[in-house]
Amino acid sequence: MKIPVLRNILSANDAIARRNRERLEEHGILAINIMSSPGAGKTSLILQTINHFKSKARVAVIEGDVASQIDADKVSQQGAPVVQINTDGGCHLEANMTASALDNLPLEQMDLLLIENVGNLICPAGFALGEDKKVTLLSTPEGDDKPYKYPTIFVESDVVLVNKIDLLPYLDFNLEAFKKAVTGLNDKVKILQVSCKTGEGLEAWFSWVEREIGKKKKRHR
Ligand SMILES: Nc1nc2c(ncn2[C@@H]2O[C@H](COP(=O)(O)OP(=O)(O)OP(=O)(O)O)[C@@H](O)[C@H]2O)c(=O)[nH]1
Numbered sequence: 001m002k003i004p005v006l007r008n009i010l011s012a013n014d015a016i017a018r019r020n021r022e023r024l025e026e027h028g029i030l031a032i033n034i035m036s037s038p039g040a041g042k043t044s045l046i047l048q049t050i051n052h053f054k055s056k057a058r059v060a061v062i063e064g065d066v067a068s069q070i071d072a073d074k075v076s077q078q079g080a081p082v083v084q085i086n087t088d089g090g091c092h093l094e095a096n097m098t099a100s101a102l103d104n105l106p107l108e109q110m111d112l113l114l115i116e117n118v119g120n121l122i123c124p125a126g127f128a129l130g131e132d133k134k135v136t137l138l139s140t141p142e143g144d145d146k147p148y149k150y151p152t153i154f155v156e157s158d159v160v161l162v163n164k165i166d167l168l169p170y171l172d173f174n175l176e177a178f179k180k181a182v183t184g185l186n187d188k189v190k191i192l193q194v195s196c197k198t199g200e201g202l203e204a205w206f207s208w209v210e211r212e213i214g215k216k217k218k219r220h221r
């Protein structure tokens, strides 16, 4: 009896996600759903990305957290429009929350929307928000076996960022084993190695984002 209920929830979510996608499409805004475990570096990546694009593209952010507006405050300090969503215990963002956030963002003045999902390697992968791309961060202290334990998020992702590579000398994280595990699940995924602390590897991330913004604008014209 529970299965049809779950289907209804997911199809309702998908319907709202489609409307979000249409809304973003109308304005030519590229939307990226950023997912990871708590503390893997989502906010750090967002802050680096805002900083890089400040004279190149207009970036806005949706921050998803169970509680607090700590991350939204950091984004706001960088001058980007931001909406904080508190899920009050919910372990992922849903499309209806994203729709409300879109109501509160200056869509006419945006090129890129970065959505920081709730820190969780499981549930966020199951809920479409209306994004164009899904990006997962996996930080090196979490271990290279995570694709085997939490496969769905890696299957769903367009890009996987291995973050905190500056810590590799102190860990037994095996980069090649991790890449093999991810590509075994998803042979189309792009894997980038970065440090949001030192900036190493971020140029490749910025280039990918820039290309995707360009593609979105082209489709919009
Ligand atoms: N050494 C190192 N630390 C990093 C790196 N990226 C982020 N951190 C640190 O990791 C901690 C967590 O980073 P956040 O960016 O807040 O992580 P998050 O994924 O947004 O965390 P939640 O929002 O709580 O899920 C902070 O202390 C960061 O300074 C990195 O590349 N290397």
Ligand SMILES: [Mg+2]
Pocket: 042, 043, 044, 071, 116
């Ligand atoms: Mg954060």
